[in-house]
Amino acid sequence: MKKYPALAVVEFNSIPSGMVAADVMGKESPISLMKCGTISQGRYLILIGGSTASVEMALEEARHVCAKDMLNQIFLPDIDPQLHDAILGKRAKPKTGAMLVLESDHVPIHIRAAEMILKGTPVSVIEVRLADSVLNGKALSLYQGELHDVEEAHDIAEQLFSAAEGCVHSERILTWPHKGFLGQVAGTTCFHEAKGMELNGEY
DSSP, X not given: OOSOSEEEEEEESOHHHHHHHHHHHHHHSOOEEXXXXXXXXXXXXXXXXXXXXXXXXXXXXXXXXXXXXXXXXXXXXXXXXXXXXXXXXXXXXXXXXXXXXXXXXOHHHHHHHHHHHXXXXXXXXXXXXXXXXXXXXXXXXXXXXXXXXHHXXXXXXXXXXXXSTTOOEEEEEESSOOHHHHHHXXXXXXXXXXXXXXXXXXX
């Protein structure tokens, strides 16, 4: 069961404006200010959760106070349960099957792509990472499923990213990932957290 019926992510190109927005959103609406802080290129990112009405109210207040510095936003009034859990840090263990890897530098747009993929195809999400320190402000997400479904998910993301002005992005499909690679992905996609694995003579 989803902890939050609705989520929203807001990205600002001004740190002071982002901090003001985070403050007013928490004051004006009974939302959970789940995460906020600076990311690369002097941007400020905010993640909030709560009821659909409270999240919408908080976003409206942020627009009222800091609209000119709001770079991107995404409001998910009926968020996909898989995406909800992935944003909150839950990782799924990869299985056999094709894999889609998405990368973009606009976090809210990336989440919109993830939502469209999960509601429009039967693929599963493995991981969602949002602007953590080693991603330099980018978002990263991984999906898995039958090849034709993964190809459809790829097309959905590529079209959305390409239509977003100034969005730097990359999408690639692994048609049949190596079991050693899947073992690494099962643990983490972060190099500094990865543990060494023997390939047992496989090269």
